[in-house]
Amino acid sequence: PLLAFLFGLSAAGVALIPLLCAAQGFFLSFSVCCFAAALGRDGVLLALAALGLRCLFVLPCTLCLADAGFAQACCAMPRLRPRRLELNWRVFCVFVLLTGTVVECAIVPKFFALILARIA
Numbered sequence: 001p002l003l004a005f006l007f008g009l010s011a012a013g014v015a016l017i018p019l020l021c022a023a024q025g026f027f028l029s030f031s032v033c034c035f036a037a038a039l040g041r042d043g044v045l046l047a048l049a050a051l052g053l054r055c056l057f058v059l060p061c062t063l064c065l066a067d068a069g070f071a072q073a074c075c076a077m078p079r080l081r082p083r084r085l086e087l088n089w090r091v092f093c094v095f096v097l098l099t100g101t102v103v104e105c106a107i108v109p110k111f112f113a114l115i116l117a118r119i120a
Contacts, residue, residue: 008069011076049115057100061093
């Protein structure tokens, strides 16, 4: 999310924000595939325990910030008129990410232990 915000501050964000979103999707699917390849069907459950809650918070915020950043980066190009930024979504995303961090630290270890006990 931070990179999506920072890329939106320059005209280079027009190219970098789509690459960032593609890289994030690749790394997420690669991680799930590694869990599944190593542990079979149980690996998918383990990936859900390890990454699922984080994805519920991070992915929507990243996409929201990428959308706003892409629009801002397009306006930073030479012949386009800049538009006014709305900080409401950015503040909301920061709040959601901080809440997600607290929830993840509290719930994921217990959920991970529960899934590991089921697998073993």
